[in-house]
Amino acid sequence: MRYNRFIVLKKYCWTIVSFLLLNLFLTFFLLQEREFLDQSREIAVQFKANFLKDSVTNFIHEFERNKADSIEIFDFTVLERENLLQDSLESVRTLQGAERVIKSIFTPKDPREMWGYVLIAYPEDTVALSQNMPADWDRSDRSLENIFCAWRAIELPYGKFYFGVTQERLYNTMVSIVSSKIHNSHFVEETYYWINEIRNYKGGKDYAVRLIHPNPRSSEGMLLSTDMQDAVGDYPYMRELEGINENGESFSTYYFKKKDSDNFARKITYAKLYKPYNWVVCMGSYYDDIYDSVNAIKKAKQNSLNRIIVPFAILLDLILIVYMSMRFYEYKKEREALNEQTDIDPLTEAHTKDFGKRELRKKFMAYKITNDSPAVMLMDIDNFKTINDSNGKDAGDYVLSQLVSIFSEQSRLSDILIRWEGDKFMAIFDGMKKTACWHYSQKLLETVSSHTFNYKGKAIQATVSLGFAFFDETDKNHLQIVERAESALKEAKGAGKNRARVN
Numbered sequence: 001m002r003y004n005r006f007i008v009l010k011k012y013c014w015t016i017v018s019f020l021l022l023n024l025f026l027t028f029f030l031l032q033e034r035e036f037l038d039q040s041r042e043i044a045v046q047f048k049a050n051f052l053k054d055s056v057t058n059f060i061h062e063f064e065r066n067k068a069d070s071i072e073i074f075d076f077t078v079l080e081r082e083n084l085l086q087d088s089l090e091s092v093r094t095l096q097g098a099e100r101v102i103k104s105i106f107t108p109k110d111p112r113e114m115w116g117y118v119l120i121a122y123p124e125d126t127v128a129l130s131q132n133m134p135a136d137w138d139r140s141d142r143s144l145e146n147i148f149c150a151w152r153a154i155e156l157p158y159g160k161f162y163f164g165v166t167q168e169r170l171y172n173t174m175v176s177i178v179s180s181k182i183h184n185s186h187f188v189e190e191t192y193y194w195i196n197e198i199r200n201y202k203g204g205k206d207y208a209v210r211l212i213h214p215n216p217r218s219s220e221g222m223l224l225s226t227d228m229q230d231a232v233g234d235y236p237y238m239r240e241l242e243g244i245n246e247n248g249e250s251f252s253t254y255y256f257k258k259k260d261s262d263n264f265a266r267k268i269t270y271a272k273l274y275k276p277y278n279w280v281v282c283m284g285s286y287y288d289d290i291y292d293s294v295n296a297i298k299k300a301k302q303n304s305l306n307r308i309i310v311p312f313a314i315l316l317d318l319i320l321i322v323y324m325s326m327r328f329y330e331y332k333k334e335r336e337a338l339n340e341q342t343d344i345d346p347l348t349e350a351h352t353k354d355f356g357k358r359e360l361r362k363k364f365m366a367y368k369i370t371n372d373s374p375a376v377m378l379m380d381i382d383n384f385k386t387i388n389d390s391n392g393k394d395a396g397d398y399v400l401s402q403l404v405s406i407f408s409e410q411s412r413l414s415d416i417l418i419r420w421e422g423d424k425f426m427a428i429f430d431g432m433k434k435t436a437c438w439h440y441s442q443k444l445l446e447t448v449s450s451h452t453f454n455y456k457g458k459a460i461q462a463t464v465s466l467g468f469a470f471f472d473e474t475d476k477n478h479l480q481i482v483e484r485a486e487s488a489l490k491e492a493k494g495a496g497k498n499r500a501r502v503n
Helices: 005-011 013-029 040-089 095-105 139-149 167-184 235-246 289-302 309-340 355-371 384-391 395-409 434-450 480-494
Strands: 115-121 126-131 148-156 158-166 192-198 208-212 249-257 262-273 279-286 375-381 415-419 423-428 452-455 457-463 464-469 498-502
Touching: 005 167, 013 384, 040 095, 040 148, 040 158, 040 167, 040 192, 040 249, 040 262, 040 279, 040 355, 095 115, 095 126, 095 158, 095 457, 115 139, 115 309, 139 158, 139 262, 148 167, 148 249, 167 208, 235 249, 235 262, 262 289, 279 289, 279 395, 279 457, 355 423, 355 480, 375 480, 384 395, 384 457, 395 415, 395 434, 395 457, 415 452, 434 464, 434 498, 464 480, 480 498
Parallel strands: 464 498
Antiparallel strands: 115 126, 115 158, 148 158, 192 208, 192 279, 249 262, 262 279, 375 423, 375 464, 415 423, 452 457
């Protein structure tokens, strides 16, 4: 594949210029024998302060994206539940019948705080049935936004039903996500995130709770007061709250116990308010660690001056050459991958395996939040080699493409078909339960076995075997469901083919 080297040079022009300027600067700098300025420590502290602020801001942006992704998943879950309710309530003509249907659909299997709902009965406009609804709900759509993160309303002849995923569920999901990120984050030195949740912006006793904290984790749930003092008698929480109330953020210094030690050390901290949850997101670093880094740099500089000018300049030039060579190679590969990448199999017009893996990963992430698993089916053509050997490869390809058409006719628009490998296909069915798998599989098996594939005057008969599987709470990744579907498919093959098994 041809590519334009001039484009690459133009794209990385500033990188090349930056390398050359850096080369000149370092040569000049290393020729000058001088010590760091006396304010080097203060400069290092300022750099650290900027790092803390940028890190906290980026961290908040990250879990805002996580929040948006969770809401999107919850909204899809609400849509699925709405479709189920619409189907179940279509033939119900009484309020009592509707109550029974609702109770059967929103079961104790759902997390306690997951769903909220209320059934308003006509014509009295009274509450006939409710769950997780606040007493002060004023029956307005605006107030529903404060109760639910995703919701729907269903108009019935005898009343109106509101339901949705609660803000409490979203909050607990965010706490779980953010807590995992904080507990698993690692930085150089003793730098880490933590979160306090404000309960009273006026301060005082128990004005906040330590929501998430890795050092030590056992301190989570600890109540905080603005009259708490650090090791030198200062009031860090009071000063932090003052900054939060005034500017929504705060830089502060105080003395805090170091990890795995009884010693207290001076610490610089940046705190920023995330107003939707009243979270104060913090990050801090000890002055001792900052000063140690500065001293180490100064010592290294003193030992390096006038001894590495030429080797370093040569090394920098080599780095530039290697860097640009790598960019040329990566640019070429990117262009090749861009042309080759597609989500549709050109022969059958089913989705590709790469697309299927991405979809499985998304479904697995959604399952971990909602506990609702799609049905995953593996479909394999029985004796496909015989079909190819007897009729030719082109005939086999024709059978594959026609099989995709049969699947499309027998399935919903939301169902996804993937050409997994060779004559094996995978299908993903959102909302399909185990009992429905049997009904669907029998219809599909009968349709395929009774269909005659006419290719250039040749009448070809074919059957398929099917294996169904669902996500399990013990799954560690999205591919374990494929292993169970493979096992079910093998059982169907071993039982005589033209059969289905559900694992």
